[in-house]
Amino acid sequence: MSEAARSTFVYVTYIRTSAETLWSALLKPEFTKQYWYGMEMISDWKPGASWKLVFADGRVGDMGEVLEIEPPRRLVIRWHNEFRPELKAEGPAQCTFDLEPSGDVVKLTITHSSVKADSKLIVAVSGGWPKILSNLKTLLETGKPMATEKL
């Protein structure tokens, strides 16, 4: 029945900030490196454009294409892992960011899914997202990143 849901994870966090600030924090490399294991998110952010997440040493961790972009509300990207061969072999997943402002907070929902049942990529990212989102929330609400380990 919910077969399609087997390789989907959903993450929700409420952050005291504006949708515009959160949007920049998700898409700008100078922001992402402060909370995303030191990685820089790089793209022109146009429909069809490519994006990549780059480690501090220049290696590409993940990459893909922009499927839908509607600033500062919704971003849908195709997601290929590059740095772990067994994950790369699995093919692409899809990641959606939804931003819904309400009062002085923004609800951020991240849905990461693969058409593949029991996707290893989805399980691998599931370890990372809660930590990345906790860091992001701390950074936006206090102005200071948490001390983070790098991958």
Added chain:
Amino acid sequence: MQDDDVFRALADASRRTLLDRLQRRDGQTLNELCAGLAMTRQAVTKHLAILQSANLIAVQRQGRAKLHFINPVPINDIAERWISKFQRHHLRALSALKKALEEEDHE
């Protein structure tokens, strides 16, 4: 305060059971979650609403189905508050040891 909602939501064995079920298999419908539980459908609905308002589960529509997903982010926020990254490895090792030893006892 969001932390209060999280602790209140977790302070109930039935709600923890529902989270356990989603942890084992994410993205279930209300019918699937009710199956095999000694709780009425109304009780499950009420517990799910409390879990959702504490942001411990997220609900998404897929076609006509309403699917429930466990959201680990608030629990991670609480863990980050008291557990430093240096302790994390030790705690993980302790949890693994406890799990291994307790499983042995059951055999």
